[in-house]
Amino acid sequence: MSLLDLVAAPARRPHIRPVPGPRAPAAAQTLQWLHWPTQMLERARARHGETFRLDIAPEPIVLLCGREDIRRVMAAGADQVSAGEANLEVTRVTVGTRSTIGLDGHPHARRRKQLRPGLNGAQLRGYGTIMEEITREVVSAFPRDRTFALHPAMQEITLRVIARTVFGTAAGHESRELTRRLGRFLRLGELPLALLVVLHLSTHPEAEQRAVFRALLAGRERAREIVAEQIARRRAAGGADDDVLSLLLRARDEAGQPLSDDELRDELMTLLVAGHETTATALCWCFELILSHPRVRARLVEELDAAGGGDASPEVIQALPYLDATLKEVLRLRPVLAFVRRRLRQPFTLGGYALPTGTTVAPCIYLAQRDPRVYPDPERFEPERFLDAKADPCAWLPFGGGTRRCVGIGFAQYEMKIVLAQVLASQRLALAAPRPARTVHRAITFFPEGGTRVRATGEGDPRP
Ligand code: HEM
Numbered sequence: 001m002s003l004l005d006l007v008a009a010p011a012r013r014p015h016i017r018p019v020p021g022p023r024a025p026a027a028a029q030t031l032q033w034l035h036w037p038t039q040m041l042e043r044a045r046a047r048h049g050e051t052f053r054l055d056i057a058p059e060p061i062v063l064l065c066g067r068e069d070i071r072r073v074m075a076a077g078a079d080q081v082s083a084g085e086a087n088l089e090v091t092r093v094t095v096g097t098r099s100t101i102g103l104d105g106h107p108h109a110r111r112r113k114q115l116r117p118g119l120n121g122a123q124l125r126g127y128g129t130i131m132e133e134i135t136r137e138v139v140s141a142f143p144r145d146r147t148f149a150l151h152p153a154m155q156e157i158t159l160r161v162i163a164r165t166v167f168g169t170a171a172g173h174e175s176r177e178l179t180r181r182l183g184r185f186l187r188l189g190e191l192p193l194a195l196l197v198v199l200h201l202s203t204h205p206e207a208e209q210r211a212v213f214r215a216l217l218a219g220r221e222r223a224r225e226i227v228a229e230q231i232a233r234r235r236a237a238g239g240a241d242d243d244v245l246s247l248l249l250r251a252r253d254e255a256g257q258p259l260s261d262d263e264l265r266d267e268l269m270t271l272l273v274a275g276h277e278t279t280a281t282a283l284c285w286c287f288e289l290i291l292s293h294p295r296v297r298a299r300l301v302e303e304l305d306a307a308g309g310g311d312a313s314p315e316v317i318q319a320l321p322y323l324d325a326t327l328k329e330v331l332r333l334r335p336v337l338a339f340v341r342r343r344l345r346q347p348f349t350l351g352g353y354a355l356p357t358g359t360t361v362a363p364c365i366y367l368a369q370r371d372p373r374v375y376p377d378p379e380r381f382e383p384e385r386f387l388d389a390k391a392d393p394c395a396w397l398p399f400g401g402g403t404r405r406c407v408g409i410g411f412a413q414y415e416m417k418i419v420l421a422q423v424l425a426s427q428r429l430a431l432a433a434p435r436p437a438r439t440v441h442r443a444i445t446f447f448p449e450g451g452t453r454v455r456a457t458g459e460g461d462p463r464p
Pocket of ligand 1: 100101102112118119161270271275276278279282336340341388396398399400401402403404405406407408409411412
């Protein structure tokens with residue numbers, strides 16, 4: 001099967017015809033999804049209502065935007081809906097098959113339990129200073145008085161932070177090679193047909209052997225090798241460090257069995273990729289929106305100044321209410337992932353349509369977070385919405401929900417607040433264009449076209 005076949009004939013076709021949706025052939029819909037994703041979602045919602053079908057690669061899906069439908073799907077047990085199998089159809093090529101993302105049921109719950117201590121609570125507080133140090137170093141190298149894309153710098157920060165979190169300090173120069181290789185491999189996501197290649201290889205792993213794909217995947221292969229070397233070296237050395245790799249090496253299942261080398265490798269690759277790519281993109285969206293709204297930026301700087309500016313401790317930064325509200329509002333208006341996937345393991349009636357077992361449904365983050373009943377004047381960027389109100393988990397779901405909600409939700413927000421505070425306190429940046437960038441695909445994520453082009457216009461006085 002070729003790339004073109006994938007566009008023309010999505011892999012699975014469950015019987016979801018009664019659900020309304022665009023009538024164009026699957027190939028035309030997939031191409032539209034590649035090039036005009038947000039317009040496609042908005043048009044389908046306006047024409048077909050809160051529940052509609054999209055025939056896009058790798059398979060037709062039923063998008064859900066209604067609060068109650070999203071609540072039911074997110075709350076459903078592993079015997080009613082699964083996620084691992086559907087996730088692998090889009091992520092297998094990047095992160096392999098044996099990590100949290102591809103698991104379901106009890107093995108999934110067990111793995112999440114094993115991961116949680118490394119990414120939350122007291123452990124998180126320990127990462128604050130490292131996040132700050134890495135941010136300062138990268139930001140101090142921003143070019144002066146010329147336009148540049150912020151994304152590579154955000155990617156460098158988030159990749160170095162997650163590599164350090166996963167491997168601790170022991171990895172040294174291998175960690176640097178790993179971040180370089182992985183960064184370069186993921187940048188391929190910016191190529192126009194990258195999403196199709198990702199979907200093709202995720203649904204047809206045998207195609208990886210073709211020369212053209214082997215060349216594209218060389219960076220991933222080297223990254224996998226480095227991760228495997230780290231695992232072998234750490235197993236041999238023993239020790240009781242508290243980085244994520246050490247915690248996973250000590251983890252045991254109910255029968256007392258440790259994780260295998262392949263499981264460890266895929267889990268670490270997942271953390272490295274999922275743990276930085278989304279965060280770097282979300283940071284770019286933060287700058288797109290904050291820099292194009294001087295009132296919001298001024299209020300953020302004022303709040304930060306009152307708390308000690310760039311010297312405020314990570315803990316103080318975490319507690320700043322306007323910064324917290326701004327981050328939530330950015331993630332509402334510019335979610336990095338458009339929807340999450342769930343596969344029905346039993347028939348469900350959703351949006352009034354009887355859906356058979358095997359249907360892939362997709363709670364739509366992008367549209368649910370623009371529901372005017374929950375967010376009046378939804379296209380307006382207004383952090384105040386979240387100042388005194390708790391986010392509704394069925395209408396604010398940038399990290400997904402239910403038992404599959406992102407394991408890095410606390411880590412990502414902690415890191416983004418530190419990076420935002422450091423940059424706002426030390427840099428005077430201006431967007432190269434007057435408006436926030438258009439949304440384009442970077443592999444599976446929603447990315448600001450051009451990677452957030454800015455100009456740094458001097459240090460020390462961050463006010464607009
Ligand atoms: C702004 C940053 C991030 C965003 C927007 C984001 C978003 C998401 C979303 C939407 C999902 C799918 C949830 C679902 O199916 O309901 C997810 C899953 C996941 N994320 Fe994140 N994520 C971010 C950062 C991170 C970080 C920092 C890590 C690790 C340190 C991480 C690790 C994972 C993992 C392992 C899963 C799979 C969870 C499962 O299937 O149980 N993510 N993320």
